[in-house]
Amino acid sequence: xxxxxxxxxxxxxxxxxxxxxxxxxxxxxxxxxxxxxxxxxxxxxxxxxxxxxxxxxxxxxxxxxxxxxxxxxxxxxxxxxxxxxxxxxxxxxxxxxxxxxxxxxxxxxxxxxxxxxxxxxxxxxxxxxxxxxxxxxxxxxxxxxxxxxxxxxxxxxxxxxxxxxxxxxxxxxxxxxxxxxxxxxxxxxxxxxxxxxxxxxxxxxxxxxxxxxxxxxxxxxxxxxxxxxxxxxxxxxxxxxxxxxxxxxxxxxxxxxxxxxxxxxxxxxxxxxxxxxxxxxxxxxxxxxxxxxxxxxxxxxxxxxxxxxxxxxxxxxxxxxxxxxxxxxxxxxxxxxxxxxxxxxxxxxxxxxxxxxxxxxxxxxxxxxxxxxxxxxxxxxxxxxxxxxxxxxxxxxxxxxxxxxxxxxxxxxxxxxxxxxxxxxxxxxxxxxxxxxxxxxxxxxxxxxxxxxxxxxxxxxxxxxxxxxxxxxxxxxxxxxxxxxxxxxxxxxxxxxxxxxxxxxxxxxxxxxxxxxxxxxxxxxxxxxxxxxxxxxxxxxxxxxxxxxxxxxxxxxxxxxxxxxxxxxxxx
Amino acid sequence: xxxxxxxxxxxxxxxxxxxxxxxxxxxxxxxxxxxxxxxxxxxxxxxxxxxxxxxxxxxxxxxxxxxxxxxxxxxxxxxxxxxxxxxxxxxxxxxxxxxxxxxxxxxxxxxxxxxxxxxxxxxxxxxxxxxxxxxxxxxxxxxxxxxxxxxxxxxxxxxxxxxxxxxxxxxxxxxxxxxxxxxxxxxxxxxxxxxxxxxxxxxxxxxxxxxxxxxxxxxxxxxxxxxxxxxxxxxxxxxxxxxxxxxxxxxxxxxxxxxxxxxxxxxxxxxxxxxxxxxxxxxxxxxxxxxxxxxxxxxxxxxxxxxx
Numbered sequence: 001x002x003x004x005x006x007x008x009x010x011x012x013x014x015x016x017x018x019x020x021x022x023x024x025x026x027x028x029x030x031x032x033x034x035x036x037x038x039x040x041x042x043x044x045x046x047x048x049x050x051x052x053x054x055x056x057x058x059x060x061x062x063x064x065x066x067x068x069x070x071x072x073x074x075x076x077x078x079x080x081x082x083x084x085x086x087x088x089x090x091x092x093x094x095x096x097x098x099x100x101x102x103x104x105x106x107x108x109x110x111x112x113x114x115x116x117x118x119x120x121x122x123x124x125x126x127x128x129x130x131x132x133x134x135x136x137x138x139x140x141x142x143x144x145x146x147x148x149x150x151x152x153x154x155x156x157x158x159x160x161x162x163x164x165x166x167x168x169x170x171x172x173x174x175x176x177x178x179x180x181x182x183x184x185x186x187x188x189x190x191x192x193x194x195x196x197x198x199x200x201x202x203x204x205x206x207x208x209x210x211x212x213x214x215x216x217x218x219x220x221x222x223x224x225x226x227x228x229x230x231x232x233x234x235x236x237x238x239x240x241x242x243x244x245x246x247x248x249x250x251x252x253x254x255x256x257x258x259x260x261x262x263x264x265x266x267x268x269x270x271x272x273x274x275x276x277x278x279x280x281x282x283x284x285x286x287x288x289x290x291x292x293x294x295x296x297x298x299x300x301x302x303x304x305x306x307x308x309x310x311x312x313x314x315x316x317x318x319x320x321x322x323x324x325x326x327x328x329x330x331x332x333x334x335x336x337x338x339x340x341x342x343x344x345x346x347x348x349x350x351x352x353x354x355x356x357x358x359x360x361x362x363x364x365x366x367x368x369x370x371x372x373x374x375x376x377x378x379x380x381x382x383x384x385x386x387x388x389x390x391x392x393x394x395x396x397x398x399x400x401x402x403x404x405x406x407x408x409x410x411x412x413x414x415x416x417x418x419x420x421x422x423x424x425x426x427x428x429x430x431x432x433x434x435x436x437x438x439x440x441x442x443x444x445x446x447x448x449x450x451x452x453x454x455x456x457x458x459x460x461x462x463x464x465x466x467x468x469x470x471x472x473x474x475x476x477x478x479x480x481x482x483x484x485x486x487x488x489x490x491x492x493x494x495x496x497x498x499x500x501x502x503x504x505x506x507x508x509x510x511x512x513x514x515x516x517x518x519x520x521x522x523x524x525x526x527x528x529x530x531x532x533x534x535x536x537x538x539x540x541x542x543x544x545x546x547x548x549x550x551x552x553x554x555x556x557x558x559x560x561x562x563x564x565x566x567x568x569x570x571x572x
Numbered sequence: 573x574x575x576x577x578x579x580x581x582x583x584x585x586x587x588x589x590x591x592x593x594x595x596x597x598x599x600x601x602x603x604x605x606x607x608x609x610x611x612x613x614x615x616x617x618x619x620x621x622x623x624x625x626x627x628x629x630x631x632x633x634x635x636x637x638x639x640x641x642x643x644x645x646x647x648x649x650x651x652x653x654x655x656x657x658x659x660x661x662x663x664x665x666x667x668x669x670x671x672x673x674x675x676x677x678x679x680x681x682x683x684x685x686x687x688x689x690x691x692x693x694x695x696x697x698x699x700x701x702x703x704x705x706x707x708x709x710x711x712x713x714x715x716x717x718x719x720x721x722x723x724x725x726x727x728x729x730x731x732x733x734x735x736x737x738x739x740x741x742x743x744x745x746x747x748x749x750x751x752x753x754x755x756x757x758x759x760x761x762x763x764x765x766x767x768x769x770x771x772x773x774x775x776x777x778x779x780x781x782x783x784x785x786x787x788x789x790x791x792x793x794x795x796x797x798x799x800x801x802x803x804x805x806x807x808x809x810x811x812x813x814x815x816x817x818x819x820x821x822x823x824x825x826x827x828x829x830x831x832x833x834x835x836x837x838x839x840x841x842x843x844x845x846x847x848x849x850x851x852x853x854x855x856x857x858x859x860x861x862x863x864x865x866x867x868x869x870x871x872x873x874x875x876x877x878x879x880x
Contacts, residue, residue, distance in 0.1 A: 053780055089783035097781075102774040107796045107872060116792075117782050152873040168782065 002069050004029040004208045005050070005176055010064035012045045012054060012232075019045040019059065021232040027176065029069075032202065032209040034219045034240070036255070037229035038457035039428070043212045046229075047178050050210070051095055052077060052085050068093070068176070091121040094169035098181035100161035104153040110137075110164055111149030117171040136167040140197060158321070159190035166197065173205045180212045187320035187484055192528040195221050214457055216259040217487075217530030220244060228252045241534045258459040259532050260487035266510035267469065269494045270312040275344075276445055276478045277309040277332070277365075282341030284324075284331045301327040302338070303502035306558075309446065312472055314479040316493030316510065318486055318525070324502040325482050329448045332480070333365055334358060346445055363393050366439035370451035372431035376423040382409065383419040386434060390441040408437040412467060429460035436467065440475075448480045453488060465492050486529055490514060495564075498522045504558070508565030518567040576869040584862040591854045596639050599847055600632060649844040653837075658848045662830065666852060668738050669818060669829030673856070675744055676751035676813060677806075684756045685802065688763020689795060692771060695764075703760065710757030715817055719750035719824045736826045747825045751817050755809050759802065766801035770794045800872045807864035811857045818853075830856075 003026035012020035020042040027033045035043045048054040049061055066077040070092070077085070097103040105113060114133035118124045124132060130149060137145035140163040153161055162182060169177055179198065183191035199222060202209055211223055219226055219240065226243050228236040228251065236249040247253045284302040301324040309315045319325045331338040334350060343350035346364055353361055366389065369375045376385055383405035390396040396404045406416045412433040423431060432452060439447050449468070453461035469492060471477055483489050489496060490510055497507040498521065506519040517523045558566040614622075623629050627638060642648045648658040691703040726733045726746065734743050770776065771794060779793040822831035830852050837845040 051781055053777060056777070056780065086783045086785060089781055091783055095781045097774060097778060099774055103778045105775040105779070105793050105797070106874065107800070108793070109873075116784065116788075120782065120784055120788075154874055165778070168778075 003027055004069055005210070006065075006067045006069070007046070007050070008065045008067070010046065010049060010066065011062040012042065012049055012059050013062050014045075014059045018062075019232055020049070022064070023229070023232065023234055024064075025227050025234065025237065027208045027210050028225075029175070029208055030202075030206050031225065032211055032223045034211045034213060034223035034226045035229060036213060036216070036219055036226055038214055038255075038459065040231070041229040042232035043229050044180055045232075047095065047180050047210065047212055050077065050176075050178060051089055051093060052080070053089075087121075090117055090169070090174075091172045092174055093176045093178065094172070094174045095178040095180065096162070096165050096169050096182045098184055100158050100165055100185065103165060104161055106153055108152075109149065110151050110153065110156070114149075114164065114168050114171065117168055121172050132171070133167075136171050137164070140164075140167040140170070140201070142167070157190075158186055159193065162186060162190075162194055163197070166194070166201070170201055170205065170207075174207055176208045176210065177202075178210045178212070181214070183218060184213070184215065188486070188528040188530075189320065189524060191218070192530065195530070198222065215530070216244075216256065216458070216532040220532050220534045221530045228255065244532065244534050254459060256532070258462040260458070260462075260485065260491055261532055262487045262490060262514070262526070262529050264487075264491065266490050266493060267314070269509065270310060273311050275308050276311050276313075276346055277307075277480075278342075278344040279308070279332060280306045280342045282306070282328070282331055282338050282343065284327050284336060284338045300339075301502055302331055304341070305499075305502075305504050307497055307504065307507065309478050309480060311445070311478055312476040313495070314472065314481050314493045316489035316496045317480060317482045317499060318484065318489050318496060319499035320484060320525075323499045325499050326450055328499070329367070329450050329480060329482055333362060333367060333448060335367075360393070363389075363442045364444055365446040365448060366442065366444040368432070368435050368439055368447060368449040368452045370454050372428055372435055372455065373423075375435055376431055378423050380422070381419070382421055382423070382434060385423070386419075386437040387441050389438060393442055395442060404441070405437075408441055409434070411440065411471075412437045413463075427460075428456050429464060432456060432464050433467065436464075436471070440471070443475075444477065446478045446480065448482070450482045451484070452481070454483065454485065461488065468492060486514070486525065498525065503568065505568045506566065507558070508562065512562055512565045516562065516565075518561045518565075573869060577866055580862050580865045580869075583865075584858050587858055588855065591858075592640070592643070592851060593636075595847060595851055595854075596636055599843070600635070648848045651842055651845050653840050653842045653845070658844045661845060662833070662848055662852055665828060665830045665833045665849075668827060669822070669831065670856070671738070672744070672747055672751060672822070672827060672829060673810075673813065673818065673860075675748045676755070676817075677810060679748050680752040680755045680759055681806070683752075684759035685763055685795075687756075688760045688802075689767055689790065689798075691760065691764040692767035693790065695768065700764075704764070707757045707760040710753055711761070713753060715750050715753055716820050716824060718753045719746065719821060722746045722750060723824070738827055743825075747821050747827055750824070751813065751821045754817075755813055758809060759805060762805040763798065763802050766798035767794060769801075770797045773797070796871070800868065803864055803868055803871060807861050807868075810860050810864075 005027040007026070008024045010020050010023045011018065023042070023046060025033065035046060037043045045054060045059055048057060048059070050066055054061060061078050064078070068075045068077055068088075077088075080088070104110075111130055111133050114136055115126065115129035118129035118132045119126065134145045134149060137148055142148055142160060142163050148156070148164075153164070156164065165182075177198075182198070183194050186194060195218065198209065209222075211219070213219060223240050226238060226240050227234055228243070228249065230251050236243060236247065236252045243252065244256070247256050282302055282305045283300060285298045285300050287298050303324075305328055307315065317325050317328070327336060330336045332343055332350070334343075334353075338351065341351065345361060348361055350358070350361055383402045386408050387396055387401045387405050390404065391398070391401070402419060405419045409418045410416055414430060414433055414437075418426075423434070426434065452468075453464050456464060465488060468479065472479065479492070481489060481492055493510050495508060496510045496513045497504050498513070498519065499505070500521045506513060506517065506522045513522065514526065517526055557569055559569050561567045627635065630638070648662070650656065651658055651661055654661060687703050687707070691700045694700040723735055723746065727735045733746055734740070735746070737743060776789060776793060779789045784793075818829065819831035819834055821827065822829045823835050826832065830849055833845065834849040834853070836842075837849060
């Protein structure tokens with residue numbers, strides 16, 4: 001049987017760098033092929049080449065063929081002129097991109113953006129196209145499609161925006177859908193919904209899917225075949241089950257090993273000792289009202305949270321975007337001002353500390369952020385960057401700075417000559433190591449890490465979490481580790497707290513919470529995590545509990561369900 | 573949307589009131605107006621007579637109250653020179669000024685928006701560099717220099733265009749170009765930069781992946797976003813145009829507008845006229861900026877809906 005799409009010996013270059021070096025693969029009609037690799041492996045360049053959008057991004061197809069087998073004969077996309085390409089794009093082949101936040105036009109209504117596909121490819125007039133757009137939104141299970149037509153992208157959640165992207169891509173019932181990391185920017189529960197939606201629609205339309213991802217869990221969930229890419233070359237290809245069970249190439253094995261798997265155990269708890277951090281009934285509010293003519297509204301991001309972290313202990317804080325976990329982290333360091341509650345750090349009262357005392361308190365608690373690109377000043381050399389907190393606190397002089405920096409970068413596994421370089425000369429993982437080195441410069445007792453590995457490739461993320469575990473062992477540092485990725489949290493945390501809607505709904509020893517989840521929200525979260533085991537595939541949407549969550553009232557208390565394992569009681 | 577318009581109108585009213593108050597107290601603080609108007613060398617009796625005549629014997633609050641009242645009856649006091657109500661004099665001058673200003677703004681937008689978009693699309697070719705070079709040179713030429721050169725070439729040497737007054741459409745050509753020259757140069761650069769920002773956005777790639785033709789991608793998806801920046805720049809620049817540009821250009825072309833009136837009133841020390849002409853310019857700036865604020869709401873849904 002002829003495949004729908006054949007890529008042969010594809011070569012793509014960006015300037016003088018080769019992004020894709022002689023790649024060949026087939027996408028069978030109606031099947032799903034996963035293109036897997038880490039950043040820089042050439043997977044996105046391949047996807048953009050198939051739509052011939054690569055030239056727009058500054059790349060060039062240097063050789064090879066991309067053949068689409070249409071009913072009326074094969075079509076070589078690399079040799080097609082612009083007119084014919086435009087008739088193909090969004091019609092026969094369409095694409096869903098990674099970032100639903102930025103991939104939709106912010107100043108055009110959703111209806112307008114979906115309808116224009118029908119106007120363009122099916123010659124409909126505006127009225128008919130809008131009606132078709134309504135149906136398209138309905139077919140991707142968007143509630144209240146009629147109302148959505150008039151809404152703008154910023155009024156929709158990330159999951160809904162990605163559904164709009166899919167509705168747009170599937171408007172003309174394409175034969176091939178290219179999905180470039182379509183769920184990477186989404187929460188796990190949303191990710192699970194989007195994946196099952198793509199699978200259902202694939203069956204409905206009978207289209208083929210080329211799925212691009214770095215996430216093995218997602219691959220196991222959705223793909224039939226898998227192509228593993230590294231540095232623009234195919235290192236392994238095969239049926240998903242087979243590659244997962246027995247990866248042949250060393251790189252595939254390494255990738256499998258680095259993928260965090262839920263249920264692979266947590267570190268042993270430290271010996272019980274005095275508490276380092278104790279937070280009680282902490283609440284933080286934001287004022288939303290603006291200007292003279294509008295009423296002030298407040299939004300409570302953190303609602304009466306209590307938690308404690310012992311010395312050399314890691315508390316993993318899990319929750320979806322918007323649940324208040326970052327605000328909680330910042331409130332603990334008083335980077336945002338909490339409204340009420342108490343915070344004791346190493347026996348000192350953070351809430352009552354005056355401005356100048358706060359500075360010395362912060363020496364004991366440092367923070368690491370998600371985006372290592374944005375959190376390092378690009379104009380400072382590394383020796384100035386990593387020693388900055390120490391200089392602020394006066395624990396190192398400018399004269400000793402370089403020697404001190406050399407020690408710091410060595411302790412995070414970088415070469416000493418790194419001290420004279422600038423942030424842009426490092427990779428993402430190395431930059432996150434620099435952020436950790438910077439935090440270490442004041443010998444903190446607590447490090448608050450807000451999604452520290454979410455922007456990194458799996459193998460790099462693994463190395464960074466290994467480094468954090470090692471530092472804990474060596475220096476006895478406590479961590480508040482915030483992530484939406486439960487498998488990563490499990491690997492590093494002694495205890496876990498699950499946050500939902502500004503409250504902690506469940507907390508306890510990691511294994512107790514993960515093996516025996518009590519709160520419905522925790523259960524739903526765990527059910528949504530894609531597992532990198534192909535046998536585990538969920539049977540479409542009914543695999544997910546979707547019943548409405550009971551809303552917990554402020555009076556609801558945490559009840560001890562098992563030793564050290566607390567669950568928020570529901571009002572009902 | 574209605575809320576956005578109401579909010580903008582309220583802000584305009586508050587700003588206008590603040591300016592009226594400021595102008596009143598600023599002029600009172602600058603000394604006795606009688607000294608300004610007639611200077612020294614009059615008898616004490618005449619001075620008292622004049623003080624009463626102009627109502628300057630009342631307390632400052634009463635004068636302020638009366639000043640506000642003069643807005644309500646639409647007279648705005650008497651001109652020292654022409655002995656006519658100021659409202660009448662200024663009313664004659666507003667329409668020609670407004671006409672010139674509107675012509676200048678329209679011409680600016682019609683020229684610089686397409687040029688800016690072209691410069692952004694062709695940024696790596698000679699087209700882009702040529703546009704940017706012209707814009708750069710244009711920005712460096714002050715509008716009175718441009719006006720004088722145009723008069724020399726097109727009126728005196730070639731005898732193609734009339735110079736004085738506003739009687740025919742031909743009279744509009746040179747003042748309009750003189751008024752908008754600098755602004756065109758500035759707005760072209762801003763449009764180009766705004767478009768460059770937009771061209772690299774993810775949603776532009778989405779638009780192309782839908783198979784849309786390039787002109788739809790550039791205009792519908794690209795310029796609709798860039799227009800927000802262009803509008804705000806236009807709003808800022810128009811203030812300068814209405815205040816300073818008009819005065820210079822109207823003086824050169826003897827355009828019977830507010831700018832011309834302002835210059836003459838200043839020379840003749842016609843205090844009430846001067847005071848009100850300044851207010852009229854301020855009013856024009858506020859109205860234009862208000863209109864742009866409202867247009868802004870149309871261009872950017874995030875502003876209209878009062879979020880973000």
